[in-house]
Every structure is written in structure tokens, then in C-alpha cells.
Amino acid sequence: MNHRDTKFGSIYNTEEALIAFDALLSEAKASSSKVFFLVDENTHEQCLTRLLPELPNLGEYELLEVPPGEESKSIEVAAQLWSALAELGANRQSILVNVGGGMITDLGGFIASTYMRGIRFCHIPTSLLGMVDASIGGKTAVDVAGVKNLVGAFAACEGVFLIPDFLETLPERELRSGFAEMLKHGLIRDASHYSDLIRTGFEKVTPDQVRASMNIKLDVVESDPLEAGARKELNFGHTLGHALESHFLEAYPHDPLLHGEAIAFGMWLELELSVLSGLLDAEIAKAIQSDIASIFGRLALPESEWESVTSWLKYDKKNTNHSVRFVLLENVGKAVIDCSVDPSLIRRAYENWQAS
Numbered sequence: 001m002n003h004r005d006t007k008f009g010s011i012y013n014t015e016e017a018l019i020a021f022d023a024l025l026s027e028a029k030a031s032s033s034k035v036f037f038l039v040d041e042n043t044h045e046q047c048l049t050r051l052l053p054e055l056p057n058l059g060e061y062e063l064l065e066v067p068p069g070e071e072s073k074s075i076e077v078a079a080q081l082w083s084a085l086a087e088l089g090a091n092r093q094s095i096l097v098n099v100g101g102g103m104i105t106d107l108g109g110f111i112a113s114t115y116m117r118g119i120r121f122c123h124i125p126t127s128l129l130g131m132v133d134a135s136i137g138g139k140t141a142v143d144v145a146g147v148k149n150l151v152g153a154f155a156a157c158e159g160v161f162l163i164p165d166f167l168e169t170l171p172e173r174e175l176r177s178g179f180a181e182m183l184k185h186g187l188i189r190d191a192s193h194y195s196d197l198i199r200t201g202f203e204k205v206t207p208d209q210v211r212a213s214m215n216i217k218l219d220v221v222e223s224d225p226l227e228a229g230a231r232k233e234l235n236f237g238h239t240l241g242h243a244l245e246s247h248f249l250e251a252y253p254h255d256p257l258l259h260g261e262a263i264a265f266g267m268w269l270e271l272e273l274s275v276l277s278g279l280l281d282a283e284i285a286k287a288i289q290s291d292i293a294s295i296f297g298r299l300a301l302p303e304s305e306w307e308s309v310t311s312w313l314k315y316d317k318k319n320t321n322h323s324v325r326f327v328l329l330e331n332v333g334k335a336v337i338d339c340s341v342d343p344s345l346i347r348r349a350y351e352n353w354q355a356s
């Protein structure tokens, strides 16, 4: 089978994914393990209804549904789901199947790894971001007090079943959001992956490119599963990106930035910081920043809002002794972790961004 076994579960690709998932269901049926699907309203309608008829071994199952959007990735929704699992008779033999984007796989992974101190779970990522990033590597989390992924745990799932056909169900904005994480993989580890993606564009992303991006993430995660060092590279664009995302969730709850959009702007800013810190050639940064702007547009952010954005930096998990640590680039494909940056440079990066 064309799959890759990892410390955080096996990854099954394309044609093999349905067969492998059906085999898991068959095993669950044989051992009378109760199966629960976690979906949001969109993935229920557009993905689960397409998936279920393809599964000859699907027996009885229970459905858990949450509203779409980052607001569902909360401790309150997690508590409702724990209660629902208990009421529906979930036990240590049960398996939770998370069908959705990053919000569903982060949330579902979190409730499964904590319910009864951990039940089996697997992911069927339906968004580009879920496929190349969120479903891989065992990070589970909910947002607390507005802080992205503040509470969670590393937990291994039974498997990630990758069905690229689900990309057809995605609105353009979601596809573009996931593309940001693919660009990130190229920027931190593989210049040719980056150029290939820029040549293709997010609208025409191919299953091969999805697999290539996923494999970059897997290589990083396998080398440092618990983020003691190299895995921090995957946080390029996320220090300021998460701060932007938290600010928008708080200030514009009905029109927040998507995760990948925030990360794209975060990467623009952290490229600028890489130049201002003397690590990266300004021309190289300018070319990538122009790629980012042509895909994600520009974001006008008044100074008063920038103050709010920077106030979220104190919660970043990479901080050391209360000092913010960035992941910067010294070249395309070469990231540097644990970079401390003078606050005046962060301010200049913002000013240059707004003037660009």
C-alpha cells in the first residue's frame, strides 16, 4: 500500500485511503467498537454524504456536528462534545473519525485524546490546509481566551486518510488559505517546491503537489515530533500570523481572517524581519513578498489595531523567558529558529508592510 507510517499515525494516500478507511471500519464492526463521525455543517453536507456510500463496511455510527468556523474550536464546544460522547455511550473501544478542515481535526483530536484519557481517532481532512498541515503531526488543540491553540496535546491518531477529490468542494478562499501553508513548506525547506507552487497557482494545485507538501511536513515532524527544535520551523509566519488571527477573531468575529490568510501576512512580515535582522537578501524577500501580495492581496491595518496585534505575542508558545522568538529565513528553503528581534524592527516591518 502506498502509505507512510509515522509516529503520529499512518498516512494513506488517494486510492488507498478509501480502502484503508473501510478496513478500519470493518475491524471496528468485528470488535463492536462504536464509530463516531465529527463534522461541521459544511463537511457534513459536502463530504460525509459523498463518503459514506463508498464504504461497504460502514455499520452503525453516530454523528456529532458543530458549526463551521474557528469559533467552534473552543473549550465550550469541546465540553459539549465530551458530554455527547458520554450520552451516546462512547467508551475506550470507540473510534472518532474527524471529517473536516483544520478546525475539525484539531478539535476532534483534542476531544478524542482527552475523553476517558484517550480513545482512538483518525482524520479525513477535507480542506487543503487540513491535508498538508493540520491533520499531520499529532498537534491537537482548542483556542482559549482568544489565544490560538492555547490548550492541547500531542496525540497519535490511527490514520490520516487523504482523499484529494474533496478539494473540489472547497470555495476559492479556503483553497487559497491552505496554499499559504504549502508555500511555507517550500520557503522553510524546499526552494523548488516553492517555485513549482508559484508556477501552478493555488487554483490548479495538483495531488502530487499536495503529497510533496505533506511529505515536507512529515520529514520535519518525524525529525522532531515534540517541537524541541527543528519542528519550530513549521511556525514560520505563525508568530505574527497567529497574533493577526487572534486580533481579527476578537475585533471582527463575523469577518475574521482565515488561518492561511493570517499566515500569509505573517510570512510577509517575518520575511521583512529576516531582512531587517541581516539574515536574508532584500531582493529575495521582495520577490516572495510580491508573490504573497499577488495571491493574498494587501491588508490595510491602522496603527491602533497593530498595537492590539502585538499584544497577542506574549502568548506565543515559542517564547523563551518572556521574550518573543521568531522563525526567520536566511534563504529560500533555509529557516532559522529561535530568533530574538528588537521590538523597533517589528514596528518597522509593520510600517514597511503598510507602505508596500
Ligand SMILES: O=C(O)C(=O)C[C@@H](O)[C@H](O)[C@H](O)COP(=O)(O)O
Pocket (backbone or CB within 6 Å): 133, 134, 136, 137, 139, 148, 149, 181, 227, 231, 232, 234, 235, 238, 317
Ligand atoms: O505542526 C506544526 O508544528 C506547526 O507549527 C504547523 C502550523 O502550520 C500549524 O498551524 C500549527 O497548528 C500551529 O501550531 P502552534 O503550535 O503554533 O499552535
